[in-house]
Amino acid sequence: FSFAGLVIASMIYSLPFMVQPLHSAFRAVPESVLEAAATLGASPRDRFINVGIPLARRGFLTGAVLTFAHTVGEFGVVLMMGGNIPGETRVLSIAIYEHVETLNYDAAHSLALGLLCFAFLSLWLVYRFAGERVEVIRG
Incomplete structure (x- = not known):
């Protein structure tokens, strides 16, 4: 533990949320823009970067x-890879679980509400910034 x-296990588990x-x-990315860069002498590496x-x-x-919201x-x-080492591998989801196990529902509800607000904020950021289209000037 x-x-x-x-971190490594979380990265592997959340990889599809980054790749897709x-x-x-x-x-x-429009092919015409990449072709225009090639016409202007850009190497494949330069076109990519x-x-x-x-x-x-x-x-x-x-x-x-x-990826961050999922993690x-x-x-x-x-729980499987990091265990529950206070101050080292304890995360919010494990803290909620512990509060429920000790019947401290008020603390569990507060943490769960914070996690829910974070989830809504994450989705709002995704829809707000990733929903806009990139315009390409044609001429």
Whole structure:
């Protein structure tokens, strides 16, 4: 049980929440923009770094928010890989579980409400910033 093991397990478990928005964002990059960069002499690496990544930045934001929100509320992986070491591997979902186990429902409700508010805030951020379309100037 260690914090490093917890981080690695959470990253592997939450990987699909990062990959899917990135995949969609990179597929949405117009091929004509990449071709224009190639025509201007940009190498494949330069096209990826200077054109592809900036146009897919909303996918990075969406993936980061979804991955973080998913990891914050995760219970199973945290309990199996990180254990419950106070001050080292104890996370919010485990704290809620402990409060319920000790019949301290007021504290559990407060923490659960905070987690619910965080989930709504995360979804609002995703819909607010990732929902906008990137416009390409054509001429």
